[in-house]
Amino acid sequence: xxxxxxxxxxAVRARVAALTTVGVDVxxxxxxxxxxxxFCEAYGYAMDDSVNAIVVVGKSEPPVYAMCLVLATxxxxxxxxxxxxxxxxxxxxxxxxxxxxxxxxxxxxxxxFSAPAGLAVWVDAAVMARDRIIVGxxxxxxxxxxxxxxxxxxxxxxxxxxxxxxxT
Numbered sequence: 001x002x003x004x005x006x007x008x009x010x011a012v013r014a015r016v017a018a019l020t021t022v023g024v025d026v027x028x029x030x031x032x033x034x035x036x037x038x039f040c041e042a043y044g045y046a047m048d049d050s051v052n053a054i055v056v057v058g059k060s061e062p063p064v065y066a067m068c069l070v071l072a073t074x075x076x077x078x079x080x081x082x083x084x085x086x087x088x089x090x091x092x093x094x095x096x097x098x099x100x101x102x103x104x105x106x107x108x109x110x111x112x113f114s115a116p117a118g119l120a121v122w123v124d125a126a127v128m129a130r131d132r133i134i135v136g137x138x139x140x141x142x143x144x145x146x147x148x149x150x151x152x153x154x155x156x157x158x159x160x161x162x163x164x165x166x167x168t
Contacts (some may be wrong), residue, residue, distance in 0.1 A: 002105045005139040011042040012113040012138035018151050024146030027135055034108035034140035036072045045090075045145075047072050051127055051135040053110040055099045058088030065094065065102055066120040067112060069127055069135065069151070074164035076124075081163050085122065112154050113144055121156050123148075124163035 013026050033042045036050050050072035058064040064086050070076050076093075083091035096107050103116060112121045112135070127133060128148045137143045144150070151157050 004142070005104075005106070005109070006111070007067050008104050008109075008114050008138040009142060011110055012142070012144065015113045015154075016144055016150075019146075019150055021147060021150040021153060023132075024144065024150045026142050026144055028142050029140075031106075031108075031140035034136075034143075039134075040072075040106065045134050049133055050131055051133045052076075053112060053136050055094040055102060055110065056086070056091055057094045058083065058086030059090035059092070060086075060088045064088060066122055067103075067110070067115050068163060069112060069121070069123040070164040071124065071126055073167050074124065074126065075166075077165050081160070082122075085160070100120065105136070105138055106140060109136045109139040109141070111138045111144060112157060113153060114138045115154070115156070117155075119156070120158070121154065122158050122160045122163055124150050125159055125161045126140060126164060127151070129160055 034037050040047050050067050052072050054068045056129050078091050133148050134143050146160050
């Protein structure tokens with residue numbers, strides 16, 4: 001039996017409800033506006049508070065994966081920081097198909113709140129400096145909004161210095 005976006009979204013809502021961090025909420029959005037820039041413009045959120053959850057792959061046999069969270073105003077340092085952490089000679093962004101196969105989530109809805117067990121989740125330290133962040137909610141129909149401290153409540157999350165490169 002495959003996991004549906006509705007199943008993932010329900011799991012995210014349950015996980016958020018169980019957090020001890022105060023001020024975390026799941027907000028609904030139009031799936032057509034789930035991409036970062038469109039979402040921020042339509043719903044009045046700052047790009048500086050938006051966090052992209054990006055699945056990366058280390059080119060090895062077998063391949064190794066991680067989910068990286070970076071501010072939308074920065075660039076994930078795949079060729080140096082990520083590759084080094086993965087312990088591979090090459091790394092790249094996972095394709096949309098690979099992301100769906102690994103997580104069950106589509107681009108625009110990827111979230112650490114429903115990351116598969118065993119998948120490393122690395123958060124750029126700059127994310128933790130924000131007062132509030134917005135990250136995918138497991139589907140293109142919702143987002144999770146709250147203080148970045150909510151991320152460190154999740155199993156397997158590691159805050160990493162210099163995971164991202166300066167402003168885009």
